[in-house]
Amino acid sequence: MAEASSNGAARGAYEPVIGLEIHVQLATRTKMFCSCALEFGEPPNTRTCSVCLGLPGSLPVVNARAVHLGLMIGLALDSELAPRSIFHRKNYFYPDQAKNYQISQYDEPLCRGGRLGEVRIHRVHLEEDAAKLIHVGSSGRIHGSDASVVDFNRGGTPLAEIVTEPDIHSAEQAGEWLRLLRTTLEQLGVSDVNMEEGSLRADANISLRPAGSHELGTKTELKNMNSFRFLERGIRAEIVRQEEVLAGGGRVEQETLHFDPTSGSLTSLRSKEEAHDYRYFPEPDLLPIAIDAAMLAAAREEMTELPAARAERLERDAGISAESARLLAFRGELGDYFEAALAAGADPAPGAQTLANWVTGELLGRLPEGEDNPAATPASPQALAELVGLLGARRVSAGAARQVLDRLLADGGSPAQIIETEGLAAMDGGAELEAIVAAAIAANEDAAQRVRDGNAKAVGPIVGYVMRETKGRADGGEVARLINSQLGV
Numbered sequence: 242m243a244e245a246s247s248n249g250a251a252r253g254a255y256e257p258v259i260g261l262e263i264h265v266q267l268a269t270r271t272k273m274f275c276s277c278a279l280e281f282g283e284p285p286n287t288r289t290c291s292v293c294l295g296l297p298g299s300l301p302v303v304n305a306r307a308v309h310l311g312l313m314i315g316l317a318l319d320s321e322l323a324p325r326s327i328f329h330r331k332n333y334f335y336p337d338q339a340k341n342y343q344i345s346q347y348d349e350p351l352c353r354g355g356r357l358g359e360v361r362i363h364r365v366h367l368e369e370d371a372a373k374l375i376h377v378g379s380s381g382r383i384h385g386s387d388a389s390v391v392d393f394n395r396g397g398t399p400l401a402e403i404v405t406e407p408d409i410h411s412a413e414q415a416g417e418w419l420r421l422l423r424t425t426l427e428q429l430g431v432s433d434v435n436m437e438e439g440s441l442r443a444d445a446n447i448s449l450r451p452a453g454s455h456e457l458g459t460k461t462e463l464k465n466m467n468s469f470r471f472l473e474r475g476i477r478a479e480i481v482r483q484e485e486v487l488a489g490g491g492r493v494e495q496e497t498l499h500f501d502p503t504s505g506s507l508t509s510l511r512s513k514e515e516a517h518d519y520r521y522f523p524e525p526d527l528l529p530i531a532i533d534a535a536m537l538a539a540a541r542e543e544m545t546e547l548p549a550a551r552a553e554r555l556e557r558d559a560g561i562s563a564e565s566a567r568l569l570a571f572r573g574e575l576g577d578y579f580e581a582a583l584a585a586g587a588d589p590a591p592g593a594q595t596l597a598n599w600v601t602g603e604l605l606g607r608l609p610e611g612e613d614n615p616a617a618t619p620a621s622p623q624a625l626a627e628l629v630g631l632l633g634a635r636r637v638s639a640g641a642a643r644q645v646l647d648r649l650l651a652d653g654g655s656p657a658q659i660i661e662t663e664g665l666a667a668m669d670g671g672a673e674l675e676a677i678v679a680a681a682i683a684a685n686e687d688a689a690q691r692v693r694d695g696n697a698k699a700v701g702p703i704v705g706y707v708m709r710e711t712k713g714r715a716d717g718g719e720v721a722r723l724i725n726s727q728l729g730v
């Protein structure tokens with residue numbers, strides 16, 4: 242919106258406020274309230290029973306393992322675990338919800354409060370997933386209209402819903418934090434956290450407020466973002482939309498939105514419902530969950546090392562910077578790769594900090610679009626350890642090492658062999674390099690004169706010439722030393 246309105250503030254005058262609601266499919270063997278098996282990709286409607294089909298007279302029973310996994314999540318998020326919590330019926334009609342209500346938790350959830358990184362947790366509760374509606378369109382036309390069919394295999398899948406406080410202030414921060422949460426849940430083993438298969442789905446609540454204000458603005462909710470990229474793009478698009486509404490003097494309507502990643506458009510699904518619309522009431526067919534000491538002990542027993550603790554350990558034991566340690570631990574697959582490389586026993590041994598820099602910098606920057614895990618590439622941790630070891634021993638220059646990494650990522654193999662066959666071994670500062678430096682100076686007399694006159698930055702073209710001639714094999718420090726000595730500066 243180009244023109245500023247009389248009462249609207251300028252772009253950038255608003256602070257985004259974001260809270261996330263994350264649904265996590267729990268890795269149990271059976272469903273939340275019945276003994277149907279949980280399996281992904283089975284033929285439709287083959288994993289059902291009277292309970293998860295909502296037939297009259299059937300009675301739910303709470304899955305103890307789901308409660309156990311919920312407690313582990315609560316412990317990991319530093320939540321207060323409720324000694325007693327209850328289930329409620331959340332009433333609404335939807336074709337994939339045979340009972341016309343969902344069993345969820347309302348004002349007495351399993352866990353309250355907590356924190357992960359810089360984001361406070363509001364609550365964690367247990368519920369069941371709906372079944373799956375599949376839009377078959379014109380191929381399933383009924384009476385001339387497009388049709389949808391329903392698969393009840395997913396109906397009754399155990400979910401933990403994690404609700405944050407509105408402590409996030411940008412799309413990037415939302416993506417980073419969700420990665421940290423995913424790594425935490427993955428490390429705990431409570432879910433397979435597969436976003437594509439829907440085991441981890443995030444709703445983003447977004448509002449804007451004038452920068453410096455502490456009041457909350459009216460929020461909208463982006464539903465079911467199933468990839469980090471869509472989440473970030475959707476939030477960015479919604480921030481821009483709200484900025485335009487507010488800058489134009491308008492008011493943001495409270496509503497639920499769908500972000501279409503292909504077109505980048507936002508469409509309204511429904512105006513926002515309130516809690517009282519759902520006619521919540523206590524589920525009469527289930528007993529309260531009463532946590533006892535044995536259940537707590539069992540949950541504590543199964544806790545594993547979490548990303549925050551891993552970051553501390555990497556900093557302490559590998560002796561790398563706090564920042565590197567956080568990056569590696571919060572993106573667990575990078576930490577796994579780094580630790581595998583450190584343990585690979587390469588000779589010469591790589592320096593841990595240099596290795597960390599190569600994993601979080603050069604390697605991460607070269608991963609193909611949509612790939613988060615360096616272990617899925619042909620470049621093995623062992624090979625990277627060797628390469629960084631050779632770099633440290635000055636057997637290969639940084640520039641040539643980057644070329645070797647490109648080859649490792651494309652075809653795998655051994656760094657020493659690639660260096661050999663591609664002629665990428667470091668040049669020592671012998672007569673050959675001295676001659677190339679002399680030629681570089683002769684070819685760039687103007688630059689050489691400016692360096693002699695005291696402009697050290699003018700050296701660029703001379704260094705560039707040397708690096709081209711040596712295909713990046715020359716050591717940068719050595720080149721600088723030779724140029725200065727030949728120019729007499």
Ligand code: ADP
Nearest residue numbers: 258259260261405406407446447448457458460
């Ligand atoms: P609802 O009843 O609409 O689900 P809640 O108060 O339960 O709203 O909050 C749901 C999520 O929305 C939480 O993650 C919370 O942090 C976030 N949230 C609440 N108010 C705002 C706001 N004004 N702006 C951004 N996020 C918000």
Ligand code: MG
Nearest residue numbers: 262444446462
């Ligand atoms: Mg909500």
Ligand code: ZN
Nearest residue numbers: 275277290293
């Ligand atoms: Zn069932």
